[in-house]
Amino acid sequence: DAGVIQSPRHEVTEMGQEVTLRCKPISGHNSLFWYRQTMMRGLELLIYFNNNVPIDDSGMPEDRFSAKMPNASFSTLKIQPSEPRDSAVYFCASSDDSAIQNTEAFFGQGTRLTVV
Amino acid sequence: AQSVTQLDSHVSVSEGTPVLLRCNYSSSYSPSLFWYVQHPNKGLQLLLKYTSAATLVKGINGFEAEFKKSETSFHLTKPSAHMSDAAEYFCVVSNDYKLSFGAGTTVTVRA
Numbered sequence: 432d433a434g435v436i437q438s439p440r441h442e443v444t445e446m447g448q449e450v451t452l453r454c455k456p457i458s459g460h461n462s463l464f465w466y467r468q469t470m471m472r473g474l475e476l477l478i479y480f481n482n483n484v485p486i487d488d489s490g491m492p493e494d495r496f497s498a499k500m501p502n503a504s505f506s507t508l509k510i511q512p513s514e515p516r517d518s519a520v521y522f523c524a525s526s527d528d529s530a531i532q533n534t535e536a537f538f539g540q541g542t543r544l545t546v547v
Numbered sequence: 548a549q550s551v552t553q554l555d556s557h558v559s560v561s562e563g564t565p566v567l568l569r570c571n572y573s574s575s576y577s578p579s580l581f582w583y584v585q586h587p588n589k590g591l592q593l594l595l596k597y598t599s600a601a602t603l604v605k606g607i608n609g610f611e612a613e614f615k616k617s618e619t620s621f622h623l624t625k626p627s628a629h630m631s632d633a634a635e636y637f638c639v640v641s642n643d644y645k646l647s648f649g650a651g652t653t654v655t656v657r658a
Contacts, residue, residue: 481644540589
């Protein structure tokens with residue numbers, strides 16, 4: 432398996448524009464996570480899906496952020512409108528057990544988002 | 548509630564010398580613990596994990612960690628550092644689905 436695949440790897444956009452980040456989890460994994468990494472706050476969980484259903488979105492910063500998982504092999508994280516403070520590296524991760532205890536998460540390479 | 552404290556934000560070692568990265572955790576339940584490594588501009592890679600089978604856990608690239616319940620610690624060690632070990636290391640605790648990351652320890656290796 433190619434691992435968790437994220438696209439794009441880098442995104443530069445202007446403030447106010449819509450940004451869509453994409454993730455393809457590892458085939459067979461039933462849990463998917465979106466994380467954000469910044470210098471100030473480290474790694475933060477934004478949202479967790481299990482079997483394509485959002486289970487915990489308490490980490491989503493505000494209404495400008497939304498995430499979908501239309502099927503087991505694809506998820507998107509959308510920011511609309513984007514703001515400079517959204518600049519960060521966004522990671523997607525997947526695992527093969529809804530109870531992640533004893534099961535590690537596999538991370539994608541990340542999308543580096545810069546909002547100017 | 549669960550949390551992780553990495554006691555050192557930065558560790559600098561000479562090539563060939565031991566590496567010690569310290570981690571203390573807090574968890575209401577019997578936790579699973581992980582160490583991840585992140586090389587510059589890369590994703591996170593699992594080094595090793597503790598899942599209650601054995602207190603001394605061996606991972607990839609010569610790393611190992613020891614779970615000490617009495618000290619609530621899960622320190623990461625390597626007997627001999629290599630230049631390729633320069634990276635950021637994260638201690639992680641999980642209960643259920645949530646991973647709680649430490650702030651990270653940046654390791655630099657001097658030639």
